[in-house]
Amino acid sequence: MINPHVHDLDARARRVLRTLIAQYLVDGEPVGSRTLSRSSGLDVSPATIRNIMADLEDAGLVASPHTSAGRVPTPRGLRLFVDSLIELQPLPDAEMARLQSELPPGPTTTLDLLGNVSTLLSAMTRFAGVVTVPRQADFPLRHIDFVPLPDARVLVILVFTDNQVQNRIVQLARPLEGRELEQAANYLNSQFAGLRVDDIRLRLLAELREAGSELNRLLASTMELATASFAPQAGGSDVLVSGQTNLMAYSELANLQRLRELFDAFQQKNELLQLMEVCARAPGVRLFIGEESGFAALDGCSVVTASYGAQGRVLGAVGVIGPTRMAYERVIPVVQATAGLLSDALNRAATTL
DSSP: OOOOSSSSOOHHHHHHHHHHHHHHHHHOOOOHHHHHHSSSOOOOHHHHHHHHHHHHHTTTTEOOOTOOBBEEHHHHHHIIIIIIIIIOOOOHHHHHHHHHHHHHOOOOOHHHHHHEEEEEEEEHHHSEEEEOOOGGGGGEEEEEEEEETTEEEEEEEEEETOEEEEEEEEEEEOOHHHHHHHHHHHHHHHTTTBBBBBHHOOOOOOOOHTTTTTTHHOOOGGGGHHHHHTOOOOOEEEEEEEEEEGGGGOOGGHHHHHHHHHHHHHHOOOOHHHHHHHHTTTTSEEEEEEEGOOOGGGGTTEEEEEEEETTEEEEEEEEEEEESSSOOOOOOOOHHHHHHHHHHHHHHTTTTO
């Protein structure tokens, strides 16, 4: 039996496995020994090819579907192929130019940018494009304003460096005058613009603990407003999915029950978000083939992701979900390049503060 590590495969077995998988990725059909004998470039008989394929099957790298005389790669075989048997090349200039041209050139909100990226990934690969949406608190604050409302309430308007605007209504113990609200906004803008909400909250707590601090002296009547404005908010990250219906075109995913489970996972998002958050925490490209994802709904699928971020912070991950029969040597560079361009766009936006 062949141990399923590329270094334990002799040159002929590597050539046969690479040729079999390349052929399968093109047409999705089991590959027979006669085809491999012709296309592998090896000067061996179909009988020798059959023996090599039998060893590959014993190693769990290929399998015989139904009664077919041909073989198809297993997830383990595909993993070996991606990790060791293909040589990834940078994205061709034409495809990189397409990515660059279709991303918004000017200022836009992060949510709009991420939606564009999800759609673009789907269009480039013909799979489902997925992008995680970071918490708004992951972006620095640009500006804060207060608008008085009836019944001692205040509308808090938070403007972030990604051009998103978040409105919060806070209930105070007593109404504040316009002069007090203006004083509070001026102080918070001068002291906290450019910081993230979590950092602002920590700074506020530290200042409020200091007797005689400038915050206590200037904003004695509005400490309640300052702390309430940056209180933790319910809800966290989200994930955008585009092009789910593309997956209906692939015969291996066309089973009605199979599609229903997959689309339910896209709709519910919980498992998908968990997987994408795991991917965001790892540098570089992540790839899950079949059951490697740990989620039953994604069995039979491959997930290719790459993390993105800004100013040295990881904010999320972008990726595609498609059948295990995908052109990995093309899809991986597309996802990697898209993550890089998204990071560049977010870094440019951050410098406009």
